[in-house]
Amino acid sequence: MGLTRVPGLLFGGDYNPEQWPEEVWQEDVRLMAEAGVNLVTVAVFSWSRLEPAPGAYDFGWLDRVLDLLHEHGIAVDLATATATPPPWLVRAHPEVRPVDAGGTRLEFGSRQGYCPSSPVFRAATVRLARALAERYRAHPALAMWHVSNEYADHTAECYCEESARDFRRWLQARHRSLDGLNTAWGTSCWGQHYTDWTQVEPPRKAPGPVNPAQLLDWRRFSSDALLACFEAERAVLKEVTPDVPVTTNFMSVLRDLDYWSWAAAEDVVTDDAYPDPADPRAEVKAALSYDLMRSLKRQPWLLLESAPSAVSWRAVNVPKDPGVMRLHSLQALAHGSDGVMFFQWRQARYGPEKFHSAMLPHGGTGTRQWRETLALGADVRRLAEVAGATTAAEVALLLDWDSWWGLEAPESMPSDRLRLHELLLSWYAPLHARGVAVDLAPPGRDLSDYRLVIAPNLYLCTAGHAAALAAHPGRLVVGPFSGVVDAADQVHDGGAPGPLRDLLGVRVEEWRPLPDGVTQEVVTTDGTSLTARTWTEWLEAAEGTEVLARYRGGPLHGRPAVTRRGAATYLSCLPEDPAPLLDELLAAAGITGVAGPGLPAGVEACRRGRYLFLLNHGTEPATVSLPEPGTDLLTGRPLPGGPVTLGPRDAVVLKPRPTTP
Numbered sequence: 001m002g003l004t005r006v007p008g009l010l011f012g013g014d015y016n017p018e019q020w021p022e023e024v025w026q027e028d029v030r031l032m033a034e035a036g037v038n039l040v041t042v043a044v045f046s047w048s049r050l051e052p053a054p055g056a057y058d059f060g061w062l063d064r065v066l067d068l069l070h071e072h073g074i075a076v077d078l079a080t081a082t083a084t085p086p087p088w089l090v091r092a093h094p095e096v097r098p099v100d101a102g103g104t105r106l107e108f109g110s111r112q113g114y115c116p117s118s119p120v121f122r123a124a125t126v127r128l129a130r131a132l133a134e135r136y137r138a139h140p141a142l143a144m145w146h147v148s149n150e151y152a153d154h155t156a157e158c159y160c161e162e163s164a165r166d167f168r169r170w171l172q173a174r175h176r177s178l179d180g181l182n183t184a185w186g187t188s189c190w191g192q193h194y195t196d197w198t199q200v201e202p203p204r205k206a207p208g209p210v211n212p213a214q215l216l217d218w219r220r221f222s223s224d225a226l227l228a229c230f231e232a233e234r235a236v237l238k239e240v241t242p243d244v245p246v247t248t249n250f251m252s253v254l255r256d257l258d259y260w261s262w263a264a265a266e267d268v269v270t271d272d273a274y275p276d277p278a279d280p281r282a283e284v285k286a287a288l289s290y291d292l293m294r295s296l297k298r299q300p301w302l303l304l305e306s307a308p309s310a311v312s313w314r315a316v317n318v319p320k321d322p323g324v325m326r327l328h329s330l331q332a333l334a335h336g337s338d339g340v341m342f343f344q345w346r347q348a349r350y351g352p353e354k355f356h357s358a359m360l361p362h363g364g365t366g367t368r369q370w371r372e373t374l375a376l377g378a379d380v381r382r383l384a385e386v387a388g389a390t391t392a393a394e395v396a397l398l399l400d401w402d403s404w405w406g407l408e409a410p411e412s413m414p415s416d417r418l419r420l421h422e423l424l425l426s427w428y429a430p431l432h433a434r435g436v437a438v439d440l441a442p443p444g445r446d447l448s449d450y451r452l453v454i455a456p457n458l459y460l461c462t463a464g465h466a467a468a469l470a471a472h473p474g475r476l477v478v479g480p481f482s483g484v485v486d487a488a489d490q491v492h493d494g495g496a497p498g499p500l501r502d503l504l505g506v507r508v509e510e511w512r513p514l515p516d517g518v519t520q521e522v523v524t525t526d527g528t529s530l531t532a533r534t535w536t537e538w539l540e541a542a543e544g545t546e547v548l549a550r551y552r553g554g555p556l557h558g559r560p561a562v563t564r565r566g567a568a569t570y571l572s573c574l575p576e577d578p579a580p581l582l583d584e585l586l587a588a589a590g591i592t593g594v595a596g597p598g599l600p601a602g603v604e605a606c607r608r609g610r611y612l613f614l615l616n617h618g619t620e621p622a623t624v625s626l627p628e629p630g631t632d633l634l635t636g637r638p639l640p641g642g643p644v645t646l647g648p649r650d651a652v653v654l655k656p657r658p659t660t661p
């Protein structure tokens with residue numbers, strides 16, 4: 001059994017039957033069955049259709065949809081329909097609409113038009129969730145609950161009066177007293193000392209830079225406020241249907257929500273991923289977000305939405321070339337997804353997403369899109385046995401939302417060019433190119449499963465983080481501008497890397513960010529020259545700390561750039577290509593790529609359980625040496641081991657031959 005009650009891998013998408021006359025539903029289910037669809041997400045934006053007036057429900061159409069789907073063997077990821085409050089709620093309680101940082105209350109007419117802290121909104125969502133749970137608790141199609149939709153997509157925060165009150169309550173719980181808040185926020189700076197809680201407000205648009213400690217608490221609060229919305233609905237679903245898994249769809253590597261705490265509240269991690277076909281790094285970014293999803297609960301997850309081809313919300317919406325939908329779907333499976341789901345099943349005829357691709361396009365069944373949908377359904381069935389298989393990674397990349405929020409505070413940092421997603425990618429990309437499996441991990445966790453832990457940046461670093469890193473028995477790499485502040489965004493005494501100083505054996509005297517386009521040469525002790533961009537530091541190495549590379553030229557000439565103390569390496573700069581350092585670290589830790597060395601460019605290799613996925617993202621054939629013989633699950637072809645040629649955008653899923661005892 002997989003993530004839901006549906007066996008094998010899941011295949012399907014968002015289904016919006018309320019946008020179509022009922023005759024069309026018959027064709028929908030027939031074509032779904034033909035494509036092998038076994039799960040659809042229903043009712044995501046259906047609140048105004050399910051509850052057209054307060055407390056007056058119209059479930060008849062949804063009953064018919066669920067019955068019809070069930071008759072055709074299709075299970076349902078049933079949404080609680082709370083992603084768009086209906087017009088009657090908004091008109092009766094205009095204060096449920098969110099307010100932006102400039103004080104404008106946003107109008108009805110799109111989606112997610114709610115204030116996360118609104119008690120009226122929360123109560124109404126819980127009422128609807130209960131009504132749905134009670135109605136469908138025993139429906140045989142019900143496989144999973146889908147709470148709301150993509151929290152923080154349009155409304156990540158709200159600056160209204162209600163939110164201000166909620167923020168104050170949250171601050172009181174965190175800081176206990178006003179003195180505690182004044183100290184934590186450093187309000188002696190710029191005359192911000194508060195003498196009454198009512199003076200404390202969200203960080204609305206102000207004449208100049210907002211207090212970064214206030215902003216950090218605001219980001220924590222905003223993530224928690226949305227999480228409270230999720231948890232309120234989840235509680236009622238669990239009460240009525242304790243055995244049905246509950247999820248809400250995440251948005252890949254998203255800054256707004258601390259997904260570590262969110263995932264802990266979910267039964268199943270699900271993700272919506274929309275790699276841009278026009279982005280040359282699309283596959284690497286997708287792989288990073290899939291690895292994050294797998295790491296959140298350290299178990300299989302589900303790609304709940306992806307685009308069959310073009311989306312409709314970028315400035316230029318490039319479609320996927322033939323074969324790319326399949327390859328990107330296989331990539332998600334390779335990284336631990338237990339299925340492939342799309343937005344959406346049937347392409348809309350109206351609304352902002354009428355040009356968004358779908359499994360069944362406007363042109364119907366005579367199209368390339370439909371043929372690729374059918375073929376993908378067949379591929380997913382061929383891979384059914386992969387469901388539930390897990391990934392063993394020896395490398396962990398650290399990701400901490402507090403640190404991310406602190407690092408990206410506007411208008412107060414030495415440079416605004418340090419962006420956490422990019423810093424993660426700078427390490428992740430070369431690991432991915434080498435076929436090395438990577439988990440993401442929060443810094444305070446026990447890291448003993450990993451031979452190599454990389455912290456691309458830990459701007460905010462607590463004593464607890466430092467202790468967890470010091471206790472890590474394997475190798476550790478820490479990137480620049482780490483150990484700078486504590487949990488309240490206050491600079492550690494004695495300078496960076498603060499609580500990591502003893503572990504790393506270095507002290508930073510000065511940040512030296514580089515202007516755009518300026519580079520700094522760094523030379524390793526064996527003479528390899530690296531180019532650093534964006535960031536350098538004036539570093540002092542303590543006695544007993546080895547210097548692995550020094551700056552060459554400029555004011556830092558001859559000073560340490562990369563150091564090592566014991567198993568801990570510190571980088572004070574951002575090398576354009578960290579490959580030479582990375583290869584040395586991997587070799588020292590005894591880590592190799594899952595498909596061995598020499599993976600051709602553009603080929604991705606992932607091991608999931610015993611299955612080896614080889615994906616050629618390139619437009620030319622590529623030859624890979626198989627580390628073992630087996631069978632390609634996609635074609636049924638036996639493969640003897642040794643060289644195998646992958647066609648352009650083609651893949652092999654190798655099931656190794658069982659070894660004879």
Ligand code: GLA
Nearest residue numbers: 149150272274305311343356
């Ligand atoms: C997200 C949303 C969907 C849809 C798609 C379009 O995934 O959850 O409702 O808007 O984006 O790409």
